[in-house]
Amino acid sequence: MAFNDLDRKRIENAMVAFMAKRRPPPHIRPELDIGxxxxxxxxxxxxxRPQWDNPAITRERPFAKxxxxxxxxxxxxxWKRSDLKxxxxxxxxxxKSIDEFLxxxxxxxxCCFFG
Incomplete structure (x- = not known):
């Protein structure tokens, strides 16, 4: 069962605050960003990140769930290990909460998430 509207909004607010804290500076974001x-x-x-041999292609690599x-x-x-599992x-x-996860x-x- 998916999250209800209240839970979804609470999670989105927590994620927006986390992203504001952890995202790289704006001038770096075309080369490295998180979402x-x-x-x-x-x-x-x-x-x-852009693909290494074709910067027109953007790749997403999940690291935390x-x-x-x-x-x-x-x-x-x-966390996603090098075996991609x-x-x-x-x-x-x-x-107990999304805030604790963050x-x-x-x-x-x-050093499993950010290296």
């Missing part, structure tokens, strides 16, 4: 998307019960954060589990009232935190993020496998991504304790 997010809401899909069903998940929030995904991704890197946006949180999936809401309504029955348990918590968010599961994932989502794996649970061990320092904080679950969090704090975990921002802290990046094991």
């Amino acid at each position: 997010y998307r809401l899909t069903d019960q998940s929030v995904e954060i991704f890197e946006i 949180a999936t809401y589990v309504r029955t348990q009232n918590l968010w599961k935190v994932f 989502w794996h649970g993020y061990e320092p904080a496998a679950t969090v 704090a975990v991504v921002d802290a990046d304790q094991y």
Whole structure:
């Protein structure tokens, strides 16, 4: 089941604040930027870059994801490894809110999200 309107707005507000804090300066954004998307019960954060051999093509590389589990009232935190599969993020496998998820991504304790 997808988020209701109130939940979606709360998530979007949290994501806008996070993006304002973590996005690179405007002059760098054509070469490197970050974005997010809401899909069903998940929030995904991704890197946006031009393709190395054809700058006209823009590529998105997701690196962080949180999936809401309504029955348990918590968010599961994932990171994408080099095998291109989502794996649970061990320092904080679950969090109680979207703000906690964003704090975990921002802290990046094991350097899995931002390197």
